[in-house]
Each structure stands twice: as structure tokens, then as C-alpha cells.
Amino acid sequence: PATIRGQVTDAQTGNHISGAGVVTVITGSGIIVASAKTDLNGNYIISGLAPGSYDVVFSADNFAAQTRTVNLLPNETEVVNAALSPNPATISGRVTDAGTRVPIANALIQAFTTDGTFITSTFSDVTGQYILTGLPEGTFTISANAADFATKSQTVTLTPGETEPVNFALSANPASLSGIVTDAQTKAPL
Secondary structure: OEEEEEEEEEOOOOOEOOOOOEEEEEOOOOOEEEEEEOOOOOEEEEEEEOOEEEEEEEEOOOEOOEEEEEEEOOOOEEEOOEEEOEOOEEEEEEEEEOOOOOEOOOOEEEEEEOOOOEEEEEEOOOOOEEEEEEEOOEEEEEEEEOOOEOOEEEEEEEOOOOEEEOOEEEOEOOOOOOOOOEOOOOOOEO
């Protein structure tokens, strides 16, 4: 197994973000595989990780989240430090059915940088409301998707401390595809 360790600090003051920092390790498909809190000196360690590529998301209250990509080799210890910027921006809004205007619960809302790097995600509640906090300043693509609805995306530019409203009206997408996958030579189902 491999290990990731490092320190999380305030980008402006250089002070440690102690006990309040959260480090989350996510696979490319968005599955959380491990997380840890920073200790009193802003340090963290996450061990027992399988070799591979991961996004490491650093977050803390009142700081903008930061994502770093790491490629771990067997038995490697990778040092990944982060300096988080204070006064993060927030995106909030509501997800509804475009035809009926009924709220959509459990819609997945994701934030990506303009080059496609995952930043953070959340789900809408039973009233269709969601909130993404801890975002740094910059331009982001925000997407919303839910079962049986077409995915929608919007681009937003955030400034420090800003709260940006981003609502989504998703169109019903009842069509589906089905079929059988077979071996081209034997015609046996796969």
C-alpha cells in the first residue's frame, strides 16, 4: 500500500490549519476512498492506499478548497502540502424539473475547473436546494445531473467571499438504450 502525508496551511499567514482541515482522497470516478483531519500542527497522514491515481481534496471552514492529483506507486510515501486561501466563495441554488417545476432531490451537483479538474460536489435536498462552499476565486463549470434527466452545465466566475446563485432546470430524459453484448467470434453473451 501507499501513503499520502503533508501539511495544510493558510496561504496568507502561513499558519497551520489545525484540527479543522479535512483531507479527502477520491478516485477519478468520484468515489471517496479515505479521509483524515489535520492535527494540531496542520499535519495529516493517510495510509493503506492502493497504487493508482487520486484527487486529493483539501478543505477547511472559511477557506477555499484545493484539489491536487497524485499518482501513487506501490509502497510509496507521497508528500502533498496545501496552502488554502481564506474567504472562499459559495455557489447555491435549486434544481427543478424544467417541465413541471417540481424540485429534484438527490441531484448530483459538481464543480470543475475550466480544464476539467474536479473540485467538489454535493447533492440537492428534498426541496431541490444545494450549496457548494469553500470554492476558490476563478472560473468553474458547475453541472447538475439526476436519474432520468439530461445533465446541464453552467460556467460561473467567482470572486473571494462571493455567493453566486446557480439554478438548474433539468429536462426529463426518459429514453434509454438496452441490448446484449456478445463475443464477436463466438457470439456468446459477455
